[in-house]
Amino acid sequence: MSEQLVSGFTAAVAIHITTSQAKHIFGISVPQHNGIFKVIKTWRDVCYNIPSTNFATLITTVICFIILYLVKVQINMRFKSRLKMPIPIELIIISIATGIAHFAEFNQRFNINILKDIPAGLPSPVLPNPVIATDYIADAFIIGIVAFTHSVSGARLMARKHNYEIDPNQELVASGAGSVVCSIFSGYINAGSLSRTIMVLDGTNGKSQIACLVGCVIVIIMILAIGPLFYSLPKVIWMVTFLTSSILDVDIGIASSLIFSLLTVSLRTQSPSSYTLGFVGKTNQLKSVDRYDPVVAPDNVRIVQFQAPIYFANADIFVRSVVKLTGIDLVKARKKQKQFNQIETNISPIDVIENCDLTMQIESKMSEKFVDGVEIVILDFSGVNFIDIVGIKALKRVYTDYNSIGIEVFIASCNDSVTSMMTSTDFMKDYEETVYLTVNCILTHKKLRSGLQV
Incomplete structure (x- = not known):
């Protein structure tokens, strides 16, 4: 996947997350939409229900946003060089908000939604x-693509930020292996979390898998023991740090992006x-005649x-x-060639010797044989990455057309892929003597062989 596709998809995901959490931010109820234009439909319903906003929930949201901004931007970022580690403001907010919501009875007094029961322990x-696999195989395929794209997008963001490389193929294998294990424990498909990666792991300067391991241990502890303690945590606290976006649904958006990327390549x-x-001046550097001067x-x-x-x-x-680009009208050139052949066939050597005017006429006609006096066509393949069997046939056609009117064709600067294809298709068997390493090799050879002015 191209960087532009991943970047666009990452931005789109942010809007989807914001849209899905809008009802929690305003404390309102809106119907769930799926498919095309679900973001627009959701925001339409949000706007219709704005008068029903739970102001206690909205005020909580605004307070959390302000605290997050002040700590993360004005403290963690501005004083990054002075701080031994960033202030884990997200964890602090969650901990304090849970305590306040529990003892102040936010759910009963202000009707603020809370997480409520969180099951403890791991499923058996x-x-x-496999009997019901046919019911979800199509959705599983789409979810797999979306999850992988989401993971790679986050990985590439971190790779660009910290100047290292990632291998998407390795990420795909790891994602697949992890999903197989998750399925045995009734888990969802695994995918990278942008919020956790950017705000938690990167925000706390995590550098290795040890940081992830510590995080996993904490998550396991929470699942097994601490989860029920977050019963009173307001849902809005979980939403205030999310980002991102798009008009189309995620699966349609990623499919459209992939198709569009392939279409642009085509x-x-x-x-x-x-x-x-x-040639540029008196050098051996080759440049476009139309784009550079003097060439x-x-x-x-x-x-x-x-x-x-x-x-x-x-x-x-x-x-x-x-x-x-050669400026040669092959149709006219073939007609002239046919006329020359007829003249040469009908005239005997004695007629040529006895009739000087006829000889001069033939020579004059022969001088018109080539357009602009072109005798050699050189194909510079330095910009050709690969060639298939149809391309080889087209190349042979060029040779046949130009050779039929007496013009030599040569090829220069082929890469290994093109050369291998030429060899495997027997092109080299017929035209090996016309393939050279560089354009200069061809010109030097022709100059030495026939005195051609180059």
């Missing part, structure tokens, strides 16, 4: 029922860049650079680009 291990190969190259193309030679892979979707575009 049991294998999932469109780029459908409109590739291609140039006619020449001079060698006499009698056209150097064409195609900057895209050549495969089934753009093979015809490649052929048309070569024809356009």
